[in-house]
Amino acid sequence: MIDLKNLTIEKAHESLKNKEYSVRELADAYLDVIKEKNSVINAYLEVYKDIDEQVKIAQEMFDNDTATLLTGIPIAIKDNILYEGHVASASSKILENHIATYDSFVIHKLKEQGVVVLGRTNMDEFAMGSSTETSAYGVTRNPLDTERVPGGSSGGSAASVAALMSLASLGTETCGSVRQPASFCGLVGLKPSYGAVSRSGIIAMGSSLDQVGPMGKSVNDVEIIFNAISKHDAKDSTSIPDEKRNILKNPIKKRIGIPREFLQGGGIDSEVLKNFEEGCEKLRKVGYEIVDVSLPSIKYSLAIYYIIMPAEVSSNLARYDGIRYGLSEKADNLFDVYAKSRGKGFGKEARRRILLGTYILSHGYHDAYYNTAIKVRKIIKDELTNIFSEVDAIITPTVPFLPFKLGERLNDPMSMYLCDIFSAPANLADIPSISIPSGKTEAGLPFGIQITAPFLREDILFAIGKDLEKLIAE
């Protein structure tokens, strides 16, 4: 029996290398859990049929001594990540039978190392949501409490790791969609710097914000995957070139800022706040200086996000027209082919956001909304950049409240959107941010603490994250 609960990438690698078990046995251990639990949790939409071939390739790498740290590691990927020859539907009816015609950059990089991709995971449709309830293929349940949501939009990827149905997973973020489900499922989740990981082969939502991010049970697992996928890619015009990645890195001062006013305005639960203060206290005890900092404009982040994102959504989702791929409805004229295919193919939240974006970009409104929003985005970015001359990182809770019950927020879009209040600044400012599990309530619901660092300083997140992880475990 492999101890999946305490398994890490490094431990699995050692065991595979020392032939304690084979790649096949490791994959089978996860497939057994999937067989047992997925019908209730619904983390996976599909377990891939080519696992045998993937296992064979990985085992050969061990047998001929070309294996790397990720060889044979069983992972899950979100349903908006293209993997050639496999369905990628973004959990939408409009892409139900869409087969990826090429590999995304992240799959390409992981395949080089012989990762075993077990399957694709459920998500909010087109990554629009914070609970994985807007999927066209049913809800995903939180493995820690199946009456509650796993968070979203990468809820399936989070649930797969939390339920021991994968060792680690990939999600994507536009605003909190890796960090928030990681927090809700008691995991580590990273949103990399914008441009660190290529967006090539990721089904787009808000292109100026989208990033792929890893999730795992430990900071080290997340760091290993991040290092594997954080490379320049000519196929993404916003991918950071190699020469710009080697920036001079200031040493860590062990000084962290709490944006106090922002925290107080966030509608935060008292339990969550108490856990957060305790986490900060633990960091203080091991030598971190934690100070209040003033970031007066970041309170506008979520409002600004809900202008920029729908504008980009309405443009990006214009490609689903029933002509080149995806669902196509028969009609007498071209207009009706479009309108019927899109009306039937898109779910409610996708339709709502497309219309919102159409409104925001329409004549007479785009100046007041979109153009102003991108100016304020720049102010938020500058404000955060400046604060990092005083502190290494910013710390907040990941989400203002605990995982909520299925259905609790689904019919009130604004209450769902507020899940992302603490997530938005990092996405708007292009900077990296991580969620670290911070213990549980008596009932077993997980807390999460979020750390945000300067552009391309994921190393700071991993350093503080590892300290915090150790302190929480004590």
Added chain:
Amino acid sequence: MSFLTNRMQIEDVKKLANLARIDMSEDEMKEVAKDFDSILAYVGQVQEASKLVQGEQDITEKGKRPEDHFLYNVMREDVTTNKSGEHTEKILKNAPETEDGFIKVKQIM
């Protein structure tokens, strides 16, 4: 900018659905109009936030470095990167209707 507080009417939603090419029932349009009221009230904070913007700002790339995060051009020169027909079969497999290696559409004119 008083329109930022205007209430959304069902006719407005109808117009947007038409622009976005999405068939929608009357009932859903009513619901969307209601949802929009609360969402637009929230994003209306942009009006308050706009006071932070100092002076006239050109949001295009003129005189701005890409890292300044306004809009800028990322297009490269158009060059051929693949062999003719290299991806055709795979791509056409996803198309709802094809004929002789082409994707078929309804008559446009």
